[in-house]
Amino acid sequence: DGGITQSPKYLFRKEGQNVTLSCEQNLNHDAMYWYRQDPGQGLRLIYYSQIVNDFQKGDIAEGYSVSREKKESFPLTVTSAQKNPTAFYLCASSLLRGQLNTEAFFGQGTRLTVV
Amino acid sequence: AQKVTQAQTEISVVEKEDVTLDCVYETRDTTYYLFWYKQPPSGELVFLIRRNSFDEQNEISGRYSWNFQKSTSSFNFTITASQVVDSAVYFCALSDYFQGAQKLVFGQGTRLTINP
Numbered sequence: 001d002g003g004i005t006q007s008p009k010y011l012f013r014k015e016g017q018n019v020t021l022s023c024e025q026n027l028n029h030d031a032m033y034w035y036r037q038d039p040g041q042g043l044r045l046i047y048y049s050q051i052v053n054d055f056q057k058g059d060i061a062e063g064y065s066v067s068r069e070k071k072e073s074f075p076l077t078v079t080s081a082q083k084n085p086t087a088f089y090l091c092a093s094s095l096l097r098g099q100l101n102t103e104a105f106f107g108q109g110t111r112l113t114v115v
Numbered sequence: 116a117q118k119v120t121q122a123q124t125e126i127s128v129v130e131k132e133d134v135t136l137d138c139v140y141e142t143r144d145t146t147y148y149l150f151w152y153k154q155p156p157s158g159e160l161v162f163l164i165r166r167n168s169f170d171e172q173n174e175i176s177g178r179y180s181w182n183f184q185k186s187t188s189s190f191n192f193t194i195t196a197s198q199v200v201d202s203a204v205y206f207c208a209l210s211d212y213f214q215g216a217q218k219l220v221f222g223q224g225t226r227l228t229i230n231p
Contacts, residue, residue, distance in 0.1 A: 042221030
């Protein structure tokens with residue numbers, strides 16, 4: 001079945017360590033996104049990419065990095081510079097139709113905890 | 116700046132009751148999209164509906180219905196005859212018409228609990 005796969009589901013990180021969250025989609029979608037969700041809050045955009053080898057910062061990009069070497073994959077690295085990384089991270093993708101983006105479809109998320 | 120407000124943080128009702136989730140938005144754009152997503156306990160967001168600013172017709176899909184009113188900048192969501200499986204967090208979101216998903220602005224979400 002087509003969909004978005006995020007791994008791992010749970011991730012624990014020691015302070016000062018970088019960690020990478022995986023996101024793979026087989027929907028043949030052009031655009032991919034990373035969102036962060038904190039308890040009781042809505043989602044906030046970290047990074048997005050509309051095409052391979054290109055990506056843009058969202059609203060809260062500081063302390064994060066991404067790459068888009070393949071259309072199917074958009075990994076997110078949470079660096080030691082991110083001061084408060086404990087959160088739920090959601091990856092999404094959407095189709096580009098001409099100038100318009102369709103709705104986003106989401107993965108099941110990765111819950112990152114700093115220990 | 117765009118903003119979405121879901122004033123109801125939590126709602127709890129008994130099964131079979133009707134329930135309405137409120138969404139109020141702010142934007143200076145004349146063309147935009149509005150969305151509703153459902154987040155079940157498993158965590159992923161499930162797309163429910165997308166409406167563009169040109170179309171104010173209400174929409175019904177089974178037990179779900181949406182009321183879009185540009186005059187009050189609202190896009191409310193009603194579940195009729197609620198069921199336990201409807202328990203989830205529901206998010207309303209707004210985006211620029213052309214940039215769509217890449218510029219989604221989410222509300223804080225409403226946690227809906229349907230009690231048997």
